[in-house]
Amino acid sequence: MSHYFLPIDLLFFGAAIVSFLLAVIILIKRTEPGGVSFACVMFSISLWLIFRVFEGVADTVSNKVFWAKFEYLGIVTLPVFYFVFASQYSRKDKWITTRNIILISIIPALTLILVFVNEKHGLIWKNIYPADEGGIGNLVYEHGSLFWVYFVYGYILIMRGMIRLITTFLNYPREHRIQVAVLIFATLMPWGGNLLYLMGRSPIKGMDLTPIGLTLSGLVLTISLYRGQIFEVVPIARNIIFDNMQEGILVLEIHKKIVDVNSAACGILKISRKQIIKQSLDEALSPFPHLLEKLKNPENQKFEICLDETAQTCLQVSTSTIVTNVNPVGQLIVIQDISKRKQLEMYEQEQRKFAEALSHIAATLNSSLELEVILERVLDSIHEVVPHDAANIALLENGGKMRFVKLKGYEKFGSKEAIQSLDYIIDDIPDFKMMAREKIAVVVSDTKAYPNWVANPEVEWIRSYIGSPIVVGDKVIGFINVDSKTPNFYNQSHAQRLKVFADETAIAIQNARYVEELKQRNQELMLLYEVGMAMTEGLDIHEVVSGLFKQVETLKNIDLFLLGLFNKDNKYPLYLYNSEDKTTQMIEIVPDLQNDLLKQLLDKKTTVYVKNYKTEDIPPELKKLKNYPIENIHSSVNIPLLEGGEIIGIMTAGNRREGGFNENQIRFLETIASQVAITLQNVIMYDRMKELAIIDELTGIYNRRFLYLAANKELDRSRRYNKDLSMILIDIDHFKEVNDHFGHLAGDKVLQKITQVAQKELRSSDVFARYGGEEFLILLADTDGEAAVRVAERIRYSMESLRVKYMEDEISVTISLGVTRLSSERETLQEIIATADQALYEAKQKGRNRVEYIP
Known part of the structure; x- marks a missing residue:
């Protein structure tokens, strides 16, 4: 028995061990990107080389063929792992999924199976015989048709991987290109030897030069890894950071041609990288002429521009010159999407305008006490709150009948008479019924798509609608309706504004009604008007209370007047007025929820008249007050201040006598309380708006x-x-x-x-x-x-x-x-x-x- 054990087999064996250790080191270091797949490449090389050693030292043809089959464990897996590594290293790895890995491994897996059963079909090796040269013992493998299928497939994977590495090489700065160059060079050596072998150009017949190339590649990669070149992070980090910046970046060379762009810029401009790269600035940004005009002006180094009025896309753009060795070599354009910031600024501005408009409207509406004048001013002023094509006011009469008393804007649509002739009972219209019940505004974005909309051929032009109840106290007295010819014009923000406006209108309308009754009845309602005027002169709580107390001075039969407010801190600011010496005071107490009187008010939410007020019902904090005849009060009218069905405070009038108030006086006090409640709610809302602004x-x-x-x-x-x-x-x-x-x-x-x-x-x-x-x-x-x-x-x-x-x-x-x-x-x-x-x-x-x- 003879063995062909040559020095080259020792070289292959050493290279296999080095490749294996290199793979282990990479796995231990958890190198990224592509560390695991690169380790798999080195494992494949190690398998190929180790089984090539076994083939080389085998003493018979059958044994050599046996080990040659195992070499294919490395041969068929190497191109797959190489392509995966090149994709990950070049950051083009979005395609890598379990499914796709399985798909690209199908041909290599079938090839491996065919290799191990080659004797039955000869599709991989159709003939095998000794080369018989120089005693080396090489075998000549004449390849079958399916081998060439795998050959083409494997080289396609390798070439695609190399293309990705070359692209990465070109995108890296010069000082960092060495790491990619090493990988490309290490790839070319074994596959160059493989091509020589398959073309029959091997210097020794039957000698596959691929393992020699793999050995040299392993040596190069080992040296490069030791020197820290292959997986250096700087250029990779640069690409990742550049591509993941929130600001859009355009890099221009000296002739205004775009040489680089990040994903953020493509997203902001809604242009793909292929459309913009290597194009001149004029060509790339041709869809945005206003932006181009600004960029061409050398004085505009930093500016803001609205790119799309419809989509409300606003940008902040800054430009700077790229200088190398004192000479300008290009330009950097930084684009930041400031649309959300602009929208917030617009919202804040709108809220401020709304608060100012509300204050102006309140003064305007309350400047007259004639109902007709007020209704006219309501329609004249509503455009300051809600834009519209037409608007109307409907008041409720006995039996829930609705009467459209004022209209504006319907003339141009030829539907004024149709609206005036409408004869509705509130229960006939689901939306009006709901507004009366819930006391909330209703929005119909698109009347054509709204199932509860009551169709009328004479007003088919109405495509978007808002209605808001006019609520006085806890009673709906009418509705304000606004219409638009544009579908989906209104939203909940418009509805909230209209509701606030309707509350202001409610104050004005109710005041006007009181004045009409005053003309028929007595001076008491004139006093009520003066109370309302005093409270609505300002939007500050202290001004409201001060105005109220000034009018309380003229009320008869009231010895003590109290106004208490609930707040979110569960404290109870309490304002007191003593009619004897006309002094006022404000204290803060924590309400006793177990107090019988307070429990009745909270539970019933209606007026509680105590004809015989007991000393034990007086809160301890009030008993300590001097100059206020708390313990001398023997009857009181206690009225909850309601807004939207919730108690926001309590108004109390006290008298020294038992049974000191009659029904008319109680009714009058209840009317004042309803005004106070609406005014206080507006004050609270105004304060909230001011707070939001600062x-x-x-x-x-x-x-x-x-x-x-x-x-x-x-x-x-x-x-x-x-x-x-x-x-x-x-x-x-x-x-x-x-x-x-x-x-x-x-x-x-x-x-x-x-x-x-x-x-x-x-x-x-x-x-x-x-x-x-x-x-x-x-x-x-x-x-x-x-x-x-x-x-x-x-x-x-x-x-x-x-x-x-x-x-x-x-x-x-x-x-x-x-x-x-x-x-x-x-x-x-x-x-x-x-x-x-x-x-x-x-x-x-x-x-x-x-x-x-x-x-």
């Missing part, structure tokens, strides 16, 4: 807009009276890491906790606002710089010990603070903020978690 929603402190208003006032005051004024600018250290590690919800909680902790160190007169992101600004009136530094240090120290619990984690943060003061060198708000920002920058540069002061 309060940061997340932290609950002032926002940037209010800061500028307050700061400018304080600056004027400090300069005028020569007072001290200091400023603290705060920034959270490494806040991005909190968001990245724990998530944005955790970041929001950190912002809220920091705000709460900082507020504890401040006075009520200090202005504390969120300046932007994780930056906060504090304005300290009547405070010199040294005192401001002490405040800043207290805040900084408090943050050091702060631990924010989020789920199972505890988050700790530090802050950096910049402090400055008003001086002759910096007198404007911008100058003070800039100096505080400079101080903050110095704090950051000196290690963070510190306070820096620029006097």
Whole structure:
């Protein structure tokens, strides 16, 4: 028995061991991208080489063929693993799924099966015989037809993989191309040898040069991995970061041709990368002529533009020149989608306009007490609240009959007479019935698609509708209806505005009705009008109460008048009026829900008249008050203030005598209470609107807009009276890491906790606002710089010990603070903020978690 054991077999064996160890090292290091698939490539090479060694040392033809079959374990898997690796390494791996891996492995798997049963069909090797040259013992394999099918398929996978690596090579910066070049070179060596072998160009007959090439490839890859070239992260990270930036980036060469673009830019401009890359700027952005015009103007280095009016797409664009070795080589265009920010700004502006319009409308409607005039003004003013093509007012009469008393805009559609002639009972129309029952506004976005819409051929032009009940007290007295010819024109936001407007209208209409009754009956209703006027002169709670109490002075038979309001803190602001000395006072109490009188009011939500008021029913807080005859009151009328069926407060009139009120007086007080309830609800809504405009929603402190208003006032005051004024600018250290590690919800909680902790160190007169992101600004009136530094240090120290619990984690943060003061060198708000920002920058540069002061 003879063995052909040559030095080349030792070389192959060593290369197989090196390839195997290389695969293990890569798996242990968990290298990305493509680490696992690259390890599989090296495993395949190791299998091919080890079984090539066994073939080489075998002493018979049958044994050589036996081991040659096992070589195909590496031969058929190598192209598949190589293609997967090249896809992952080049970041073109979205196609990689279990299903697709199985599909591309079908031909290699069938080839492997055919190899092991080749004796039965000869489709892989049709003839095998010894080469008989130089005693090496090589075999000559004459390949069958199916081998060439696999040959073509395998080389297609390898070529596609190489193309992806070459593309990656071209996209990398020059200093990082070496790693891809190594992979391409390592690929070419074995497959070059394989082609020579299959073409019959091997220098030794029957000698497959592929294992020699694989050996050399393993050596090259081992050296490159040791030197850290193959899986260097810098160019990969650059591509990932560039492609995943939220801002759109366009890179132009010196002749304005686009050479690179990221996914965000394609998404914002709604243009594919293929459409824009290598195109001139004019060609690529031809669908956006206004944007092109702005970009061509050299003065527009940063600007905002509305790209699509219909979709309300707004962009912030900034341009900068790319300079290399002092010479400009291109241009960088950064595009940021600011549509949401613009929408929020528009919403805030609309809310502010709405509040101003509401105040103007309230004054306008209440400037007249004639019902006809008020109804005309309602239709004249409604466009300030809700846009429309036509509008009408319907009032309820006895039996629930609706009468359309005022119309506007129907003339141009030829349907005015049709609306005026409508004769409806409220129960006939489902929407009116629901509005009367629920006391809410109804929106019909598209009348054609709304099943409850009552069709009328003379008003078919109405395609979108809103109706709102006019509610006085707890009773619906009519409806305001607005119509549009545009389908899907109205939404819930319009409905809410119309409801507020209807409540204002309710006050005006009810006042007018009282005046009409006044002309027929007595001066009592004239007094009611004056009460309403006094309460609606302003939208501040203290102005409303003050106006009410001024009118209460003229009421007879009332010795004590109380107005209590419920609020979200479960406290009860109570306003008192003593008719004896005409004094007023406000106290705050916690209501006793077990009090019999209060329980009756909350349960029944109707007037409770106590003819014989008992001393034990008086809350303890009221008994302590001086100058108020609480214990001398023996009868009281207690009226709940209702809005939408809910109690928002209680109005009480007291008399020293038992049974001191008659039915007419109670009815009159109930009327006043209904006015008070509607007015208070409007005051609450107005306060909420003002609060929304100046309060940061997340932290609950002032926002940037209010800061500028307050700061400018304080600056004027400090300069005028020569007072001290200091400023603290705060920034959270490494806040991005909190968001990245724990998530944005955790970041929001950190912002809220920091705000709460900082507020504890401040006075009520200090202005504390969120300046932007994780930056906060504090304005300290009547405070010199040294005192401001002490405040800043207290805040900084408090943050050091702060631990924010989020789920199972505890988050700790530090802050950096910049402090400055008003001086002759910096007198404007911008100058003070800039100096505080400079101080903050110095704090950051000196290690963070510190306070820096620029006097």
